[in-house]
Amino acid sequence: MDRRPAGFFEDNGVDVELINFTWDQDVAAALASGNIQVISAATNTVILNMNNGVDLKGFMIMDGSTTADAVLAGNSITSVTELKGKKVAYELGSTSDLLLNYALGANGLSIADVEAVPLAAADAGLALIAGRVDVAVTYEPYISAALAQGPDFKVLYTAGEKPGLISDVLAAETSFIAANPDALVGIIKAWDQAVTFLRDNPEEGGKIIADAVGSPIEEFNTAFAGVHLYDLSENAAALQGDFQATVEEIGAIMQTANPDEVKTVPTGDAFLDLAAINAAVAQ
Missing domain, CATH: 3.40.190.10 (Periplasmic binding protein-like II)
Structure with a gap:
């Protein structure tokens, strides 16, 4: 069984194609058209999409900025x-x-x-x-x-x-989440393996990511030092704890700054679907 990064999705029984986008609006359009099913986005971007009528929920925290x-x-x-x-x-x-x-x-x-x-x-x-x-x-x-x-x-x-204030999550439309619980669990477990690999092999893992995003390794190392990646256990703790309140704080700040764009501040419960995380933890 391949334990290197390219094999993590396959190890967990999911067929995933990674697609890069430059602009947030292109991601929203691709999601709405059905060309993609899961997005990686900043928490505040998901809140904005929810306010634009996209029926999204986050199901896993990817990372949180510390000093970046x-x-x-x-x-x-x-x-x-x-x-x-x-x-x-x-x-x-x-x-x-x-x-x-x-x-x-x-x-x-x-x-x-x-x-x-x-x-x-x-x-x-x-x-x-x-x-x-x-x-x-x-x-x-x-x-x-x-x-x-x-x-x-x-x-x-x-x-x-403020941990979680500037963070990235995986999110999907609620209908996809409901219809594909096993796929989401597989994605979460693959992410957990990837985080473990990167922690155990920082130079090799860092080069893989830097090459994928087209960043000089020096810039990548500087930026990555200021970001915390959430593994499965950290996800479980954060998603059932402080992160829910943080989501509401983020939404309130966005609404104050842009009341015409953010008319609804989602509760943590409205923003998150914890079924896949809970199932991944239980396995």
């Missing part, structure tokens, strides 16, 4: 509370938007207390370095690129302050 998403500032700013009145560069509607709103709220502020400077994540750090803004919210590899400019810039706040 961060608020950066110059050394004169020492806490999030000092962001009041400051110019903050971040990408609207992105995970950076979510992290900034959470960080502000956790420190008694709101987005109205800062001067928002909408920029792509790739440009936010550059704006900070150039002195056009006081603060930048971005993600790897742009965090490391900004910090490499010298000791005048630092990480002020990271996604690790």
